[in-house]
Amino acid sequence: MGGRYSALLAESYCDWWSLAGVDSLVGEVPAGWLDVPVANDVAGQTGTARSGSAPMAEPERVVLHAALQRQEDPAAPQAKTPAVFPGDWQAFQTWLCEGEDVPGTQWDARRVLPAGKAEAPLMLLTAWPEIDDQREGILFADEAGKLLDAMLRAIGLSRADCYVASLAVTRPPGGRCDARDAAELDRLLWHHLRLARPQRLLLIGGDIVRMAAGIALPDARGRLLDINQDGGKVEAVAVAHPATLLARPVQKAAAWDSLKLFNRGR
Structure with missing residues (x-):
């Protein structure tokens, strides 16, 4: 760029900046543009005065809410010792009702207790209560219970003749338990069977069949199972839970194939 207009253009720029008020520094004390800002100046934060500036006050300490403060590492929980099972029948029944260390009671506060007496002609055993059972407070409640009663009548028994129990007195979330709970x-x-001493055993539901007989429910169809107990054997058969039979009537034939084995020799 050159010519006679250059000087006029430069003069115009200077006039504009002058009118805008940026032709001089603002303030009585000249600013050091290369100085470290006070917020980042360690000396300024600790109260050490910089040359030409007043000492900075100590910043106010911010106290975090208790929920946001660093917490001490909690002590490692102690390993839970195995429950001690009462060896007396009445004490065992009371423990199932009131004991704090009954396996499975950590799942739910609503316990569904056994009904009947020891040495019954037939023990009905399932893994844990169903949702309807917990609501009603008895095992095999509502329509499932009616179907079970009909199944018992077919082999010449009633529920009053039986000892009715679930292995766990509460229901695990989703009807499943982890390996540690399963071990307890x-x-x-086996302790429950040892005290109950039933003459025969009806395993109800796939979960209890796997626990007691070590096989899947379909493999137990029409088979008389021998459950070892204190050196002896208890005759047992396995059927699907009545609630399952109501939902899947096609499985009723398999349940009858197993149940009618109790009629042999009658």
Whole structure:
């Protein structure tokens, strides 16, 4: 760029900046543009005065809410010791009702207790209560219970003749338990059978069949199972839970194939 207009253009720029008020520094004390800002100046934060500036006050300490403060690492929980099962029948029944260390009671506060007496002609055993059972407070409630009663009548028995129990007195979330809980329930299973001393055993539902007989429910169809108990054997058969039979009537034939084995020799 050159010519006679250059000087006029430069003069115009200077006039504009002058009118805008940016032709000089603002303030009585000249600013040091290369100085470190006070917020980042360690000396300024600790109260050390910089040359030509007043000492900075100590910043106010912000106190965090208790929920946001660093918490001490909690002590490692102690390993839970195995429950001690009462060896007396009445004490065992009371423990199932009131004991704080009954396996499975951590799942729910609503316990569904066994009904009947020891040495019954037939023990009905399922893994845990159904949702309807917990609501009604008895095992095999509502329509499932009616179907079970009909199944018992077919082999010449009633519920009053039987000892009716679930392995766990509460229901696990989703009807499933982890390996640690399953190990405690396994101990409880054999102790419960040892005290109950049933003449025969009806396993109801796939979960209890796997725990007591070590096989899947379909493999137990029409088979008389021998459950070892204190050196002896208890005759047992396995059927699907009545609630399952109501939902899947096609499985009723398999349940009858197993149930009618109790009629042999009658």
